[in-house]
Amino acid sequence: MKQKNIQINSEEEYQAFLKRIPMYRSVLCRFTTFAISGTVHPEELKDFETALNLKNRKRRITFLHDRACDIIDQYNAANGIVCHYNSDGICEDPKHQTRKNGCCCHCYLQTSQGCPSRNLSCKFYFCDHMCKKFRPLTMKDIELLRMFTPSERQIIKENVFVKRETSIGLLRLGSYLLFCVYSIVKFYRIKNVF
Ligand code: SF4
Ligand code: SF4
Numbered sequence: 001m002k003q004k005n006i007q008i009n010s011e012e013e014y015q016a017f018l019k020r021i022p023m024y025r026s027v028l029c030r031f032t033t034f035a036i037s038g039t040v041h042p043e044e045l046k047d048f049e050t051a052l053n054l055k056n057r058k059r060r061i062t063f064l065h066d067r068a069c070d071i072i073d074q075y076n077a078a079n080g081i082v083c084h085y086n087s088d089g090i091c092e093d094p095k096h097q098t099r100k101n102g103c104c105c106h107c108y109l110q111t112s113q114g115c116p117s118r119n120l121s122c123k124f125y126f127c128d129h130m131c132k133k134f135r136p137l138t139m140k141d142i143e144l145l146r147m148f149t150p151s152e153r154q155i156i157k158e159n160v161f162v163k164r165e166t167s168i169g170l171l172r173l174g175s176y177l178l179f180c181v182y183s184i185v186k187f188y189r190i191k192n193v194f
Contacts, residue, residue: 001033008038008045017048021146024052047144061171064147065120065164071144072123072137081126081134093129103127107161117163121156151176161186 008014023029029052036049047067054060076082083102085091089112091102099105101114103125109116126136139145145153152171159167159179170179 001031004029004032004034006034006036006038008036008040011040013038014040018143018146021048025147030055041143044143048147051144051147058168058172060147062168064144065168065171066118068120068142068145069118069123071142072120075137079134081130081136083130093127095127095129109161109163117165119160119162119164119167121159121167122161124157125160149174151179155179158183 006017008017024032024034034049034052036045036052038045051060051064051067054063083091085102089100090097093102096102096105100112101110104110104115104122107115115122124137124139126134130136139153139157145156148156148171152174154176155170155174159170162170170182173179
């Protein structure tokens with residue numbers, strides 16, 4: 001293994017580093033270990049270092065998926081972004097007041113307690129009602145997601161209504177075409193619950 005030391009001490013250096021991510025995550029750096037440090041964005045640098053040093057695809061994707069979920073959860077907790085339900089389990093959004101569990105009512109996975117899983121794509125979804133009240137994170141806000149290829153990012157954008165394991169599994173496949181085939185099957189399954 002070859003070691004690459006990266007020092008990032010300014011915003012310009014950080015932006016230049018982000019532009020090099022496609023090369024660092026590619027097969028060209030399969031046998032390179034990264035030591036990344038600096039005075040700007042220390043948490044992000046630590047996450048990039050961890051992800052780049054995970055050479056096993058499954059372990060890398062699982063780390064990225066779960067870490068992005070943690071980042072969203074921390075941001076939402078810090079900014080009071082939480083959906084409120086009344087005692088009957090009905091949320092505030094006027095468009096979702098006919099069934100329990102808000103927007104999750106459309107998902108065949110939901111339980112009476114809400115979501116039984118943790119799916120990154122669902123974490124980005126907020127209804128218009130919530131988006132008017134708050135500013136939830138978008139995919140662009142989470143720079144760590146640059147570790148995914150453009151097709152993988154597109155899968156994250158669209159892959160709601162699945163369990164964490166399926167979400168990670170489809171990212172491991174990394175094929176947008178296969179994802180579309182899977183989505184057609186999923187659509188019929190979702191349609192059956194209406
Ligand atoms: S995002 Fe909107 S529709 Fe979904 S649970 Fe929250 S308030 Fe309800
Ligand atoms: S998988 Fe997504 S849509 Fe389904 S219950 Fe969980 S958060 Fe809701």
